[in-house]
Amino acid sequence: MLNRLRGAMTRLFTPVADALLRLGVSPDAVTITGTLVVVVTALWAFPTGHLLAGTLVITVFVLTDSLDGVMARRAGRSGPWGAFLDSTLDRFGDAAIFGGLVLWFFGAGDDRLTATLALACLILGSIVPYARARAEGLGMTASGGIAERADRLLLVLTATALVGFGLPLAVLTVVLALLAVASAITVVQRMAKVYAQARALAVPSAPADGASGHGADA
Structure with missing residues (x-):
């Protein structure tokens, strides 16, 4: 869902980047600062019941999550380190958001x-990206699924803000239930994708030039 807006977000953040x-701020500094704000806010605001205020602060920094990438591309610094750092720190932010809700409830x-x-x-939510990373480590792909990171964050933050604004808690309960199911389905989808690729790699190639495949005559 939100991934389709990546082009628009890039155009929006280019002047900011x-x-x-020009001020000498590095993409890595933006990545680390954004993660720290999300983690501290989620682990303070949510466990103390400040659902609306916490969500508003977190949403601002989640929406600017692609800013560091825009900066890296504009500066010609795109590379594996930036991608690794961004992906790793995203796990901290995600865990803090859901962990803060766990502590509160x-x-x-x-x-x-x-x-x-x-x-x-x-x-x-931690297994979904792990499945992709493990697949890529084995030379395969496992992206996609019905509940990618951006979609999960959009739904949980929207529902949390609505409850913090005064709507019934059932709104968040239902959304979390749907997210749990969707995340489980996404894990299965990625496992099925890797299974299909592994099966294809395991199929022996057809013998060439009429060879039987059981050993040719010397």
């Missing part, structure tokens, strides 16, 4: 069902 580069929020669903989203 150019301004930061297991604590003062007092809703074990919602807390359990948030925990399920945290766990499954």
